[in-house]
Amino acid sequence: MKIKNYLFFLLYLICNPKLLFLIPKGLYLPVYIQFQWLKKYNIKTIVDVGAHKGRVSQVLHFMFPKATIYAFEPNISLHKTIKNKLKMSNLHVEDYALSDKSGKKVLYIAENSALSTTLPFLSPGIRDGVRIKTSKQEVKSITLNEYFKKVKIFDNIFLKIDTEGAEGLVLKGGDKFLKKVAVIHIETYFTQMYKGQILFPEIYEFLISKGFTFEGVASESHFYPDFSLPKIVNSVFVNPKLVRSS
Secondary structure, eight states: OHHHHHHHHHHHHHHOGGGGGGGGGTOOHHHHHHTGGGGGBOOOEEEEESOTTSHHHHHHHHHSTTSEEEEEOOOHHHHHHHHHHOOOTTEEEEOOEEOSSSEEEEEEEESSGGGOBSSOBSBTTEETTEEOOEEEEEEEEEOHHHHTTSOOOOSSEEEEEOOTTOHHHHHHTTTTGGGGEEEEEEEEESSOOBTTOOOHHHHHHHHHHTTOEEEEEEOOSOOSOOOSOOSEEEEEEEOTTTOOBO
């Protein structure tokens, strides 16, 4: 499947040759393609929760060079990678795990670092039927409410959350902060994979109650057609009272 995806990605580039001019800028093209839809919004502040290697922050900085970015990545190794790689004056990189409470959390670091999470697997060591080796690391946790309580931020805020199952807890710890957010891009699950995980229906109801509308699903950077029903999608919610287009 990976080889087929790479081949279809090359085909996509051939059909969209202008994207090739972005390669010298060091941008990760699959992420750029994934977030092109966001260009129509006049984003002033970006909150990247689960920043991983900083690819999303880097791409969004290119799209919105004047926006202030707050990138949260609790994995100490990846946190250092972001700080060393991305040298932007308007970027703030924090080593907190975002959650519903401030304090300490156990971070389960997977061999594939993109699968690291602060929630234990529903079945020990098993995610979606696949065995995953993990190590544990104690990290600092904070809520969105607590972190941004004294931080002055610009409006038209874009909030991206990708925390491998802990997305619902991030939202609950940011109920007050969400009153300022215009656009949310959040990974949502239809099948429970972690203990204490909040699934799509509850996340949907929570955000609708906060004044957001569900705008649909943002495609992942998978270029080979997959017609199976997804277990995970990137859901987009917009607050019509706060969002402003360019």
